[in-house]
Amino acid sequence: MLNMQAVKESTAGLSEIESEYIARSLMRDSPTVTPQHTCFEVLDVLARHPEVIGLPVLENGFAIGLINRGIFNDEMAKPFRRDLYGRKSCIAFMDKQPLVVPETMSIQDVSFKVIESGGKTLNDGFIIVNPENQYLGIGTGEDLVKVVSFLQAEKNRLVMESINYASVIQKSFMRSSRDDLASMLKDYFMHWEPRDKVGGDYFFCKKFNDGFFMALMDCTGHGVPGAFMTLIMAAFMDHLLQDNNRTDPAGALGLINRKVKTALGQISEDNVVPIHPEQHERSDDGMDAAFIWVDQANNKMVFAGAKTPLFCLPSGEADFVVVDGDKKGVGYTDTPLDYAWTNKTVALSKGDMIYLTTDGIIDQIGGLKKIAFGKKRLMQLLLKHRVKSMEDQCEAVLRNYYEYQGNQRRRDDVSFFGFRHN
Structure with missing residues (x-):
């Protein structure tokens, strides 16, 4: 037997x-x-x-x-x-x-x-x-x-053990960024929630004497494929920023675009990755992202976005100022190797609140009409809870987001960042 x-x-x-x-x-x-x-x-x-x-x-x-x-x-x-x-x-x-x-x-x-x-x-x-x-x-x-x-069953067990360990590795890549955020900001939140055990969203923060650089990235896919892309981005970001380029988010996007396209071979129309002798599959991977440099000494912020907006809620103002990013993602085959993103400077006053999010919240289907959560609903919630601490604001948004999702399938990873300028 x-x-x-x-x-x-x-x-x-x-x-x-x-x-x-x-x-x-x-x-x-x-x-x-x-x-x-x-x-x-x-x-x-x-x-x-x-x-x-x-x-x-x-x-x-x-x-x-x-x-x-x-x-x-x-x-x-x-x-x-x-x-x-x-x-x-x-x-x-x-x-x-x-x-x-x-x-x-x-x-x-x-x-x-x-x-x-x-x-x-x-x-x-x-x-x-x-x-x-x-x-x-x-x-x-x-x-x-x-x-x-x-x-x-054994195969599933081994795969899940590997994914669980991969989750530990992925989180460890973001630990130093969490430490830098905590040391630079008094009132902030950083919520990172992969749809699966691991995900394609990634955040990066690096502090300097006069401010900090923050990046929020939404890589191709989610789950294991997305996590692989975040590790590639993490490796690039760790060596990307120097004292002489930290104030240039658009330049950083351009540099990482060239690195991604070169590493994945997404440079020319002739690029194909052979999967089978009779089949060819083109690599078309990259990320949407928001890069910001916050100059705390001079009360200003420089933003560059790759298909990702910046949400600003000035202190005392009744509504948001939305700063749109450029319409090209990073690394994809339709993004030129020499594409140049645009820096946009935002003056900061005490009490101004800044928010970044990947599209996991905004694109989630739910509610009675089974439509996307949307930017408008997100901003209305933040306005409603603006007097609360940033952590409490995040909790209020997520509570509404989960209720809105209801029984609908989660569409994507969720990453949500916000801070109050002090």
């Missing part, structure tokens, strides 16, 4: 486990018969072995057929069948073309073979042979289903 507990407790990698679970691991000992056995003798064998579903028929050590218990008993129960066939060879009621698989065949290939052969193999079982095609034992559909199920 199969030792399923060994699969449950295994700490090996999936490839190692799959290499252990081959056709031989499904093999059961079974009584066998030969063409010389009569149908009466087969009835006796089946009566003595009630666990047997398929009874192999061998000739000189080679399997020539398989007798199904149910079919055989039904045939022998028909009128006059025992009188006619009882003393004749059992091959009269055997399946002459059972599924035969080599002992080294992978479980995946065995399952494909079983599916191709139809439902009868799941019921009857299949013959397992050695390299010389000699009979070794029999496999059952029940055992095959069990192993496939356990391997699938």
Whole structure:
């Protein structure tokens, strides 16, 4: 019998486990018969072995057929069948073309073979042979289903363990940014919530003596593909900013655009990444982003956006000032290598509130009309709660966002940043 507990407790990698679970691991000992056995003798064998579903028929050590218990008993129960066939060879009621698989065949290939052969193999079982095609034992559909199920569960476990660890790595990349934000700002929030365990949103902050640089990025995709892109961006951002370029967010966007396009080969129309000899797939990955330099000494801010706006709520004013970004994303194939984003300078006064968000909140479908949450609703909520601390404002927005989403599927990662100038 199969030792399923060994699969449950295994700490090996999936490839190692799959290499252990081959056709031989499904093999059961079974009584066998030969063409010389009569149908009466087969009835006796089946009566003595009630666990047997398929009874192999061998000739000189080679399997020539398989007798199904149910079919055989039904045939022998028909009128006059025992009188006619009882003393004749059992091959009269055997399946002459059972599924035969080599002992080294992978479980995946065995399952494909079983599916191709139809439902009868799941019921009857299949013959397992050695390299010389000699009979070794029999496999059952029940055992095959069990192993496939356990391997699938093990695969899911290993994938989830990897994703959980990847989440730890992704969060660790943002830890220093959180530390810099906390040291530079008194009243702020930074909410980062991937749709899945890991995500395609990323934020970066680096402090300097006279201010700080903040970047909020929405990379292509979400989940594992998006997380891979954030790691690429994180590696670039970590070496991007120097004392001489920290005040130029547009220049930083241009520089990272060139780095992304070069790294991913998104430079010319001839760029293709071969996936299959007869297929080609073009890489078209990048990010939408908002980069800001906050000059705390001189009370001003420089903003550059790649398809991402900046929301400003001046102290004492009744409404927002929305500063739109440029209409090109970073790194994509339709963004020129030398594309130049635009810096926009915003004067800051004490109490001014600044907000950045990726499109996870704005684009979320929900509400009675099943429409997007939208920028207008976001700004109305912030206006309603403007006298609260920034953390309380964030909590109020997210509470409304979750209620608005309701039973709708989450569309994207959510990243939301805000601070009050002091």
